[in-house]
Amino acid sequence: MLILFDHPVMKDLRARIQVSQAQHLYRQPRISDSPQQPVMTIDGKTILNFCSNDYLGLANHPQVIHAFQQAANQYGVGSGAAHLINGHSRLHQQLEEALASFTGRERALLFSTGYMANLAVANALMDKDDIIFQDRLNHASLIDGALMSNAKLMRYAHNDSEHLRQRMQSNSSPDAMIMTDGVFSMDGDVAPLATLAQIAQQHQAWLMVDDAHGLGVLGKTGGGLVEALQLTPTDVPILMGTLGKAFGTAGAFVAGSHDLIEYLIQVARPFIYTTAQPPAIAGATLASLELVQSEHWRREHLQQLIHYFRQGATQLGLQLMDSNTPIQPIVVGESAKALQISRRLQALGLLVVAIRPPTVPNNTARLRVTFSAAHTREQVDQLLSGLSLACGE
Ligand SMILES: *Cc1c(COP(=O)(O)O)cnc(C)c1O
Numbered sequence: 275m276l277i278l279f280d281h282p283v284m285k286d287l288r289a290r291i292q293v294s295q296a297q298h299l300y301r302q303p304r305i306s307d308s309p310q311q312p313v314m315t316i317d318g319k320t321i322l323n324f325c326s327n328d329y330l331g332l333a334n335h336p337q338v339i340h341a342f343q344q345a346a347n348q349y350g351v352g353s354g355a356a357h358l359i360n361g362h363s364r365l366h367q368q369l370e371e372a373l374a375s376f377t378g379r380e381r382a383l384l385f386s387t388g389y390m391a392n393l394a395v396a397n398a399l400m401d402k403d404d405i406i407f408q409d410r411l412n413h414a415s416l417i418d419g420a421l422m423s424n425a426k427l428m429r430y431a432h433n434d435s436e437h438l439r440q441r442m443q444s445n446s447s448p449d450a451m452i453m454t455d456g457v458f459s460m461d462g463d464v465a466p467l468a469t470l471a472q473i474a475q476q477h478q479a480w481l482m483v484d485d486a487h488g489l490g491v492l493g494k495t496g497g498g499l500v501e502a503l504q505l506t507p508t509d510v511p512i513l514m515g516t517l518g519k520a521f522g523t524a525g526a527f528v529a530g531s532h533d534l535i536e537y538l539i540q541v542a543r544p545f546i547y548t549t550a551q552p553p554a555i556a557g558a559t560l561a562s563l564e565l566v567q568s569e570h571w572r573r574e575h576l577q578q579l580i581h582y583f584r585q586g587a588t589q590l591g592l593q594l595m596d597s598n599t600p601i602q603p604i605v606v607g608e609s610a611k612a613l614q615i616s617r618r619l620q621a622l623g624l625l626v627v628a629i630r631p632p633t634v635p636n637n638t639a640r641l642r643v644t645f646s647a648a649h650t651r652e653q654v655d656q657l658l659s660g661l662s663l664a665c666g667e
Pocket of ligand 1 (some may be wrong): 386387388389390392413415455459486489516517518525526603
């Protein structure tokens with residue numbers, strides 16, 4: 275028998291959900307019956323997808339799947355414990371060493387998710403009297419990390435180094451940290467890292483870059499924004515990357531000096547008090563890291579698709595953003611309009627999600643188009659003709 279909860283608190287929740295529906299802000303997961311790839315089966319229908327973060331097309335790569343299966347045969351499924359108990363397998367260890375060498379840093383530390391890695395860093399390094407400076411458009415996990423740390427959080431205008439400079443000059447603290455996305459997840463533009471590094475050095479502040487969307491995609495060998503801008507570990511002492519995007523697996527890491535990583539291991543609660551990710555994920559990531567580094571054609575093809583799309587979209591008169599990354603948002607403004615276009619695209623067999631507040635600022639609802647090296651040029655043509663139909667009045 276269905277039990278209906280009629281407690282006043284429950285009614286309040288229902289009312290709040292109804293408000294979000296009325297404001298076109300209600301969200302719901304779609305159900306997929308296929309691997310992450312361009313053509314998927316979603317909610318029972320075949321659809322061409324332009325919304326994943328599988329930028330290099332590795333989430334369903336045969337070598338990555340094979341490595342995952344082999345590791346599962348050898349290590350089973352669950353790690354069974356936290357890293358500091360007995361959940362840290364040899365595959366985790368090898369992956370940490372491989373990620374350190376990939377990013378040109380002394381050490382790397384695995385986390386079960388990027389969200390947790392970001393909570394960990396702010397918490398471990400920043401205290402009550404310290405200040406964390408963050409770009410206004412940073413990912414929610416960086417913001418939440420700062421809030422959880424008890425340090426003071428000050429946000430500066432998006433990519434505005436002058437504003438940051440002013441804020442740092444008029445606010446002093448024992449320790450300060452600048453935290454920024456490398457590639458901004460909802461806009462696709464990149465942080466002015468060289469300038470941020472200078473400012474950090476002048477103020478003897480930490481600089482942490484969350485390169486969730488840059489790693490694997492930018493830089494000659496996929497080393498991300500730091501590699502693309504030819505910055506050193508001294509410029510960017512704390513580098514965070516996620517493995518669920520270009521790497522096509524799951525989890526995240528923080529890379530930095532030996533002392534930084536040792537300290538995180540001792541005190542970072544989101545590292546200490548959680549189960550290690552399954553060893554097979556680490557095994558699969560070792561395989562995808564090889565592909566990230568060796569298969570340059572994936573990055574080149576992706577860049578060609580991005581360029582091709584931007585040309586086509588500009589011809590259609592669509593409002594693009596200042597982005598050369600696989601994140602190519604089309605700003606629409608009102609949430610209702612973004613939803614309407616997204617629904618029209620879906621009727622045409624194209625999946626492009628509408629991103630609405632609070633993920634983005636009010637009145638900047640957008641269609642967030644993302645590309646993968648697994649897309650073909652013909653598929654981009656399909657997207658462009660869909661957009662020309664769906665964006666009309
Ligand atoms: C996706 C993302 C995260 C969170 O990583 P997960 O591994 O998915 O938890 C953190 N920061 C940024 C910028 C992201 O885009």
